[in-house]
Amino acid sequence: xxxxxxxxxxxxxxxxxxxxxxxxxxxxxxxxxxxxxxxxxxxxxxxxxxxxxxxxxxxxxxxxxxxxxxxxxxxxxxxxxxxxxxxxxxxxxxxxxxxxxxxxxxxxxxxxxxxxxxxxxxxxxxxxxxxxxxxxxxxxxxxxxxxxxxxxxxxxxxxxxxxxxxxxxxxxxxxxxxxxxxxxxxxxxxxxxxxxxxxxxxxxxxxxxxx
Numbered sequence: 001x002x003x004x005x006x007x008x009x010x011x012x013x014x015x016x017x018x019x020x021x022x023x024x025x026x027x028x029x030x031x032x033x034x035x036x037x038x039x040x041x042x043x044x045x046x047x048x049x050x051x052x053x054x055x056x057x058x059x060x061x062x063x064x065x066x067x068x069x070x071x072x073x074x075x076x077x078x079x080x081x082x083x084x085x086x087x088x089x090x091x092x093x094x095x096x097x098x099x100x101x102x103x104x105x106x107x108x109x110x111x112x113x114x115x116x117x118x119x120x121x122x123x124x125x126x127x128x129x130x131x132x133x134x135x136x137x138x139x140x141x142x143x144x145x146x147x148x149x150x151x152x153x154x155x156x157x158x159x160x161x162x163x164x165x166x167x168x169x170x171x172x173x174x175x176x177x178x179x180x181x182x183x184x185x186x187x188x189x190x191x192x193x194x195x196x197x198x199x200x201x202x203x204x205x206x207x208x209x210x211x
Contacts (some may be wrong), residue, residue: 027104042132052112052127055082055105057145065146069100073116073125081110092156093164103168107133120172 036045047053057065069086085102117125135141156164 066122
């Protein structure tokens with residue numbers, strides 16, 4: 001008896017789902033259609049700004065980008081679409097700095113999830129809405145995003161040089177002061193404790209009284 005009840009219950013649910021689907025189909029059947037004339041009118045085709053077509057590295061007007069080659073986007077990519085090669089360079093103050101060497105992006109395996117854009121700490125990436133990315137071979141889908149030559153480290157300003165010099169002198173002075181304090185503490189610990197003369201006289205008096 002229960003199986004018959006379940007049969008008619010599932011049959012009713014299926015018919016209700018069918019009617020709902022036919023309602024949506026009927027509505028779309030009578031809705032006016034809009035046909036984009038492409039590629040004849042490609043200059044006037046309106047592509048939504050939020051459409052994700054291809055990943056790009058942001059460049060400013062002077063040809064600089066914000067990427068620091070931290071590798072967060074590469075680690076967060078679920079498909080291994082991004083490959084970053086970095087290099088270490090010497091700065092003017094003698095320090096080491098990591099810089100971007102190559103930023104390789106495979107459009108053919110990208111899922112357009114935008115994890116690389118949202119997790120970038122420097123806001124160096126964005127998705128372009130340029131949808132015309134069709135090519136004849138998959139090799140052409142692999143692109144190097146840092147297409148402009150990487151610039152050399154900028155020369156320091158006089159203010160930066162003076163500041164670095166002052167910081168260096170302050171560190172040297174602090175190190176010398178710490179060494180002197182350590183030496184003085186070590187010398188004080190090696191010297192025997194001196195007994196005051198008054199204390200010696202009191203000890204002699206106590207000895208005579210005991211005798």
